[in-house]
Amino acid sequence: MNIHAMDYRGLDLNLIVAFDALMEERHVTRAARRIGLTQPAMSAALARLRKATGDELFVRGPKGLAPTSRAQDLAAPLKGALRTVGEALALRDDFRPAEASVVFTLALSEHPAHVLLPPLAEALAAAAPGVDLRIRGFTDRNEAVRLLDEGLADVAVGVPPGTEARILARPLFRERFVSVARAGSPAAECLGDAAAFAAARHVLVSPEGDGFGAVDEALSERGLRRRLGVVLPQMYAAPALVARTDLVATLMEGVVTGSGMAPLLTVRPCPVELAPVEFHLLWHRRSDRHPAQAWLRDLLVSSAPSG
Template sequence: MDIRHVDLNLLRVFDAMLEHRSVSRAAEAIGLSQPAMSAAVARLRALFNDALFVRTGAQMQPTPRALALAPAVRRVMETVKSEILQAHTFDPATSERTFTLITPDIGEINFVPKLLARFVQAGPGLNLRTLAMPRHAAAEALESGEAELAIGYFPDLHKAGMFQQLLFRNPYVCIVRKGHPDVGDALTLKQYLALPHAAVRPGREHLFEEYLQRKGLRRRILLETSHFTSLLPIIESSDLIATVPHDMATVCVQHADIRMVDVPLKVPTIEVHQFWPRRFHKDAGNMWLRAQVYELFRE
């Protein structure tokens, strides 16, 4: 028997007949007219080449073939009801799901500790995995399901098919070591441009670079590095200055002999969002994760 030629709705008819042993009562139970139910029973008989249900007194009694089919049909119907038609919910207390986030290195420092603490509190089986990748690759990772949420500054994700939610605005500040011989409580633009700089590339810093280019301003970049976290020991042990997002500066101040100084320019502010693809928009687990992120990190 080729399943392509089988109307699976007939299994629902079979199950109703097995339960009610009456064409009229079975028809009422599944919302069919009695003629439609009689026609469906006839199709069942033709499909299995067996009478299946025969009248015995006031009831339609199952044949041996019907009784043999009954357990398998009941299992199918129970699976449909309990696993396919069941409303999808997410219970963090019992889930063993692993959530995968895309976030830069500074995102791991800022977001992961609080999010991990929330995971531990919500359920012992929850797991967290983070990925760092170029911005242009983030969309493909989300759309393919390799990751399900991105948190940070991802301008390439502001596009159709991708949902987003603003978390906070992140201004730029300068960081220098405490006791820097040339930097006091404030900087002039002339001082700022003359100082040796450490720059992070790639990273969110390119927004600042574009701003300087539009203004026709050039810094003396003595060092380029690939990670924001590399700046912490570099700035602390040198006379370099770095222009970084405020969240990165906060980490440096907390963990090293470093202080913040205002940038002597009206620099654009970074908008940090969480992004997720359409495929996860209605996923109960992803909805729970987004709610935690928003509650923990919203401005």
């Protein structure tokens, strides 16, 4: 028989379930009871199966229904198909990290990558040696959302969530701002006074290349304006730049610490009030209940700095 010529339009999954029950019970009423159908509904299902396959499938015998040769040929592959569908549809909660062989893709900007990847890689080596990572960079939140929407990233770490109901979020860590200058330099003397701070030459970190940031906004509320000596997109370059010049910078405290330049710098609270940066773990609603994805998110949370 040419299976490609068969008409499968009337053969839905419920008919395969009915066929499997009939093979097990060899009796219409018992098969119907087995899968929660009425006897007429099971009889109708058998009629549809006969039409779809072009075979009688079951004939009456002294011990109930007897499967035809065609039915016997179909029994094993259709039972296997039901098993495959059942496994695919089942939400498994037995993800075993130690046995897993999977690749996760994380969308991370520069600072979260610096903070999270070392402890995350260490935790993966211990708990899930078969798990690998792929990292994608991004510069703004809209790009992170696009990566999640298109399935190009499993999770992203970024600023607080927006209004998209499909993007879920969980707080991860926060960073406060500090102002820095080269230790012992004249610029270090200005960090405690807003006016003197504004008069210094500043480094501004701006991935988008903008020449106006949160510090400028806070200074403008006091009628002050700063001079930007250097605008650059790489935040981890800023501490080293400040350590060898008379420039000042306002950076996330974790960037100063992580750069290794802190011993060469004077570090002070910013002389103008700035809200801390909140980093959130973001993921798409479609992966919310996936066991492997949930495990990855928990591991990221445990890898984040506390406090």
